[in-house]
Amino acid sequence: MQxxxxxxxxxxxxxxxxxxxxxxxxNCEGGVSSRTREKVDRVVSEIGYTRNEMAxxxxxxxxxxxxxxxxxxxxNPFYSAVAxxxxxxxxxxxxxxxxxxxxxxxxxxxxxVTDLQQRRVGGLIIVPAAPDHRFIGLEIDKGLQVVFLDRxxxxxxxxxxxxxxxxxxxxxxxxLLARGHRRIAVIGHNAKVWTMQERLxxxxxxxxxxxxxxxxxxxxxxxxxxxxxxxxxxxxxxxDAPPTAFFACNNRMTVGVLTELRRQCVYHxxxxxxxxxxxxxFQLPVALVxxxxxxxxxxxxxxxxxxxxxxxxxxxxxxxxRLVTYSGAKGASRRRSARSLGQPPQLGSTAxxxxx
Amino acid sequence: MQxxxxxxxxxxxxxxxxxxxxxxxxNCEGGVSSRTREKVDRVVSEIGYTRNEMAxxxxxxxxxxxxxxxxxxxxNPFYSAVAxxxxxxxxxxxxxxxxxxxxxxxxxxxxxVTDLQQRRVGGLIIVPAAPDHRFIGLEIDKGLQVVFLDRxxxxxxxxxxxxxxxxxxxxxxxxLLARGHRRIAVIGHNAKVWTMQERLxxxxxxxxxxxxxxxxxxxxxxxxxxxxxxxxxxxxxxxDAPPTAFFACNNRMTVGVLTELRRQCVYHxxxxxxxxxxxxxFQLPVALVxxxxxxxxxxxxxxxxxxxxxxxxxxxxxxxxRLVTYSGAKGASRRRSARSLGQPPQLGSTAxxxxx
DNA sequence: GTGAAAGCGCTAACAC
DNA sequence: GTGTTAGCGCTTTCAC
Numbered sequence: 126m127q128x129x130x131x132x133x134x135x136x137x138x139x140x141x142x143x144x145x146x147x148x149x150x151x152n153c154e155g156g157v158s159s160r161t162r163e164k165v166d167r168v169v170s171e172i173g174y175t176r177n178e179m180a181x182x183x184x185x186x187x188x189x190x191x192x193x194x195x196x197x198x199x200x201n202p203f204y205s206a207v208a209x210x211x212x213x214x215x216x217x218x219x220x221x222x223x224x225x226x227x228x229x230x231x232x233x234x235x236x237x238v239t240d241l242q243q244r245r246v247g248g249l250i251i252v253p254a255a256p257d258h259r260f261i262g263l264e265i266d267k268g269l270q271v272v273f274l275d276r277x278x279x280x281x282x283x284x285x286x287x288x289x290x291x292x293x294x295x296x297x298x299x300x301l302l303a304r305g306h307r308r309i310a311v312i313g314h315n316a317k318v319w320t321m322q323e324r325l326x327x328x329x330x331x332x333x334x335x336x337x338x339x340x341x342x343x344x345x346x347x348x349x350x351x352x353x354x355x356x357x358x359x360x361x362x363x364x365d366a367p368p369t370a371f372f373a374c375n376n377r378m379t380v381g382v383l384t385e386l387r388r389q390c391v392y393h394x395x396x397x398x399x400x401x402x403x404x405x406x407f408q409l410p411v412a413l414v415x416x417x418x419x420x421x422x423x424x425x426x427x428x429x430x431x432x433x434x435x436x437x438x439x440x441x442x443x444x445x446x447r448l449v450t451y452s453g454a455k456g457a458s459r460r461r462s463a464r465s466l467g468q469p470p471q472l473g474s475t476a477x478x479x480x481x
Numbered sequence: 482m483q484x485x486x487x488x489x490x491x492x493x494x495x496x497x498x499x500x501x502x503x504x505x506x507x508n509c510e511g512g513v514s515s516r517t518r519e520k521v522d523r524v525v526s527e528i529g530y531t532r533n534e535m536a537x538x539x540x541x542x543x544x545x546x547x548x549x550x551x552x553x554x555x556x557n558p559f560y561s562a563v564a565x566x567x568x569x570x571x572x573x574x575x576x577x578x579x580x581x582x583x584x585x586x587x588x589x590x591x592x593x594v595t596d597l598q599q600r601r602v603g604g605l606i607i608v609p610a611a612p613d614h615r616f617i618g619l620e621i622d623k624g625l626q627v628v629f630l631d632r633x634x635x636x637x638x639x640x641x642x643x644x645x646x647x648x649x650x651x652x653x654x655x656x657l658l659a660r661g662h663r664r665i666a667v668i669g670h671n672a673k674v675w676t677m678q679e680r681l682x683x684x685x686x687x688x689x690x691x692x693x694x695x696x697x698x699x700x701x702x703x704x705x706x707x708x709x710x711x712x713x714x715x716x717x718x719x720x721d722a723p724p725t726a727f728f729a730c731n732n733r734m735t736v737g738v739l740t741e742l743r744r745q746c747v748y749h750x751x752x753x754x755x756x757x758x759x760x761x762x763f764q765l766p767v768a769l770v771x772x773x774x775x776x777x778x779x780x781x782x783x784x785x786x787x788x789x790x791x792x793x794x795x796x797x798x799x800x801x802x803r804l805v806t807y808s809g810a811k812g813a814s815r816r817r818s819a820r821s822l823g824q825p826p827q828l829g830s831t832a833x834x835x836x837x
Numbered sequence: 838g839t840g841a842a843a844g845c846g847c848t849a850a851c852a853c
Numbered sequence: 854g855t856g857t858t859a860g861c862g863c864t865t866t867c868a869c
Binding site: 129130173175176177178179180182183186189191198199200201202204205206208209210212219221222223224225226239240241242243244245263267268380383384387401403405406407408409419 | 485486529531532533534535536538539542545547554555556557558560561562564565566568575577578579580581582595596597598599600601619623624736739740743757759761762763764765775
């Protein structure tokens with residue numbers, strides 16, 4: 126773990142120049158004759174000198190030129206796509222990304238914030254896990270720049286980037302309504318999660334705008350795994366007046382519902398939140414709410430860069446979604462038979478997509 | 482970007498103690514009376530002091546207690562799972578992870594290595610992109626600790642963690658052979674990639690061990706997207722003596738082959754490298770070579786920690802794979818009808834799974 | 838138990 | 854163009 130290596134002083138000594146001259150050359154500051162520069166450069170590559178960024182940042186009173194990203198789980202493709210988007214934007218400014226998974230654990234989230242604060246990151250992008258984020262408010266007051274992602278933080282005011290959960294869910298629901306369905310089941314997980322609440326709200330608003338009423342007996346909240354969702358689907362189908370269509374609140378729910386429908390050879394209409402890469406191969410008709418998670422990350426990173434450049438206003442951006450329908454037809458070579466029920470993905474828009 | 486905040490001196494002054502005493506308290510060094518400690522702690526939380534890790538590491542001559550992970554693309558679920566595995570192991574030692582995508586670009590890879598070296602990371606885990614890694618050899622000689630992941634690096638000698646590409650491919654091929662196939666097509670991408678070569682070698686060895694011979698006319702290398710793979714499949718099926726089964730060298734190829742087979746309503750046997758999450762729903766019989774990418778990451782991280790603890794030998798570990806078969810039967814509630822043709826996933830084994 | 842002094846590797850501010 | 858001095862925020866060393 127000891128990492129010493131040659132220092133600027135070593136280079137200066139060997140090149141027979143002053144420390145500051147080496148600094149000038151290494152940092153391309155100019156004001157050095159080309160003869161001197163070459164001499165220094167030669168020594169640098171001879172002894173394999175690498176500038177110590179920690180010392181550099183310390184002396185200059187800068188942050189560590191790193192950004193922290195606290196997400197739920199890096200292995201989740203949604204979050205890793207977000208991380209990639211962040212990375213893309215940061216790369217243009219020579220900023221590096223520290224990724225850390227909170228595992229939805231409130232205490233771990235706090236620890237990570239503290240840890241990254243100690244490392245003097247330039248800013249933080251956080252998917253809020255804790256129910257209360259006032260502790261981050263304190264850090265923000267002390268000068269930490271923060272952007273919240275995917276969910277709003279409670280008790281704090283800072284930039285936020287969200288998905289259009291309501292609009293997307295409403296569009297999916299309208300799709301099912303347009304196909305004549307009046308008994309639509311909803312399968313989703315934990316209603317405590319903000320995104321889930323939003324998706325339910327989108328569903329409800331579409332139903333109500335169509336003049337219908339939400340039937341609570343058709344709503345099943347709680348399933349986590351696809352197997353849970355399949356079981357819930359089975360139960361729903363055994364009702365006296367079973368649903369004729371399904372709205373699945375995320376990709377795992379969609380897979381679960383599809384699995385059960387297929388098992389029973391019942392081909393009800395289904396719509397779901399989140400696109401699924403290999404949905405073409407399901408050979409079942411399904412409409413999915415798609416969006417670009419990489420763009421979510423990029424947007425958050427851009428907001429953070431703006432803050433680092435001095436902006437102090439609070440922005441809230443909503444990333445649009447689009448409805449993609451997979452026909453399920455056997456010979457279908459076109460994957461997506463209808464698209465963009467909402468506007469195309471679009472940035473900088475603070476407006477939510479109205480239930481069209 | 483200026484991040485000053487209160488320092489230890491401020492705390493010392495306000496608490497009426499010496500700088501060193503604050504340091505002792507903050508670092509839980511002991512040798513401080515509880516009265517003094519409490520006094521210091523109070524000031525710390527009053528003014529919201531956070532220790533500056535950069536300064537701490539600098540003075541102590543330590544590395545930055547961060548590890549760099551250079552992969553191809555963080556948005557690729559394979560790599561993000563690897564990253565998660567690395568993160569899990571590092572977390573136990575208060576080490577943070579800097580993730581960076583090389584985008585398979587040789588120059589970018591070099592830049593990232595330099596950048597992370599400048600930040601004085603404790604070590605590096607790299608998925609080698611460049612064809613030649615002698616430049617990393619120089620850094621290793623200077624004391625950088627490196628573990629290579631998923632592919633061996635050429636021209637350098639350091640710890641390496643690989644997948645059992647050959648064994649997995651051989652097992653997949655044997656599965657097809659056991660089902661009576663003698664004309665097996667292979668669809669894979671760029672043969673310049675090491676993993677692809679290994680998979681082809683595994684295929685060939687299985688064919689040859691069965692007494693058969695590899696028919697070059699049935700091998701299609703080049704496809705990148707599923708659409709490419711589908712087109713290649715179409716071509717193969719139009720041959721005078723078409724193949725009766727397919728071996729797809731990665732998940733995208735598998736999806737492509739399946740798409741085309743389904744389009745033509747031809748239900749040939751197919752085996753592929755990489756598991757696919759929603760393969761149950763394909764409703765097509767398929768055998769996939771599965772493995773645990775998180776374990777790959779964990780293993781690499783463990784090797785790196787060992788190096789950081791002083792080990793100087795060179796280890797090469799191979800992560801086993803297993804063959805998972807999806808029946809494709811309509812009412813199949815069991816997802817996996819046969820499994821573990823090879824040994825179960827197992828660590829620390831340097832032996833390749835023999836073609837069983 | 839506590840503290841004063843020195844200095845990690847570098848850059849800012851000023852001299853020459 | 855180049856060098857000198859001071860000091861970033863902390864830990865080390867050693868003295869009391």
